[in-house]
Amino acid sequence: xxxxxxxxxxxxxxxxxxxxxxxxxxxxxxxxxxxxxxxxxxxxxxxxxxxxxxxxxxxxxxxxxxxxxxxxxxxxxxxxxxxxxxxxxxxxxxxxxxxxxxxxxxxxxxxxx
Amino acid sequence: xxxxxxxxxxxxxxxxxxxxxxxxxxxxxxxxxxxxxxxxxxxxxxxxxxxxxxxxxxxxxxxxxxxxxxxxxxxxxxxxxxxxxxxxxxxxxxxxxxxxxxxxxxxxxxxxxxx
Numbered sequence: 001x002x003x004x005x006x007x008x009x010x011x012x013x014x015x016x017x018x019x020x021x022x023x024x025x026x027x028x029x030x031x032x033x034x035x036x037x038x039x040x041x042x043x044x045x046x047x048x049x050x051x052x053x054x055x056x057x058x059x060x061x062x063x064x065x066x067x068x069x070x071x072x073x074x075x076x077x078x079x080x081x082x083x084x085x086x087x088x089x090x091x092x093x094x095x096x097x098x099x100x101x102x103x104x105x106x107x108x109x110x111x112x113x
Numbered sequence: 114x115x116x117x118x119x120x121x122x123x124x125x126x127x128x129x130x131x132x133x134x135x136x137x138x139x140x141x142x143x144x145x146x147x148x149x150x151x152x153x154x155x156x157x158x159x160x161x162x163x164x165x166x167x168x169x170x171x172x173x174x175x176x177x178x179x180x181x182x183x184x185x186x187x188x189x190x191x192x193x194x195x196x197x198x199x200x201x202x203x204x205x206x207x208x209x210x211x212x213x214x215x216x217x218x219x220x221x222x223x224x225x226x227x228x
């Protein structure tokens with residue numbers, strides 16, 4: 001069965017510092033990958049996605065993630081975080097277009113002023 | 114604007130009561146999902162429906178029931194059989210065949226508390 005692992009449950013980081021949130025998935029012939037963000041008491045919002053093509057994908061607010069097939073990873077990075085980035089981040093994957101999305105357990109990012 | 118509306122935002126249930134959480138979407142999505150979120154446990158799938166008048170159990174369906182009489186609506190009933198219903202409930206939808214291009218669209222959630 002496909003699974004998604006997020007090794008860090010909590011990541012504290014100072015404002016304007018870089019951050020990396022790690023995500024690994026179980027291997028598959030083909031895979032679609034997503035990062036979602038959840039602000040307190042709200043639903044999840046799609047941050048970015050990898051479907052095919054370029055392995056580096058970017059969001060409009062400065063986050064980027066790189067699909068690494070050999071390491072089965074899809075880590076999320078931002079070179080300089082802001083207070084407003086404080087949220088829960090979920091990595092997700094699906095094997096084919098017919099499958100349901102599998103979510104990781106989430107990483108809580110806390111940006112310290 | 115298209116989206117998913119969940120209501121109410123906060124809901125209180127007495128012991129032994131059934132309660133129904135509403136989920137409505139105007140995205141013309143075929144598939145809809147219900148998730149339960151507890152602190153430190155991520156999202157757990159309760160039920161999902163890929164087409165009107167059809168739905169399947171997810172990983173934690175016991176104590177819950179759903180219906181899908183209309184494409185736009187997927188209400189979740191938390192029955193008295195659910196012994197620990199206090200949680201944050203999220204509804205989501207996607208285009209047909211799982212919505213590869215757009216992932217899932219989520220509602221803003223309903224926080225259910227047993228009093």
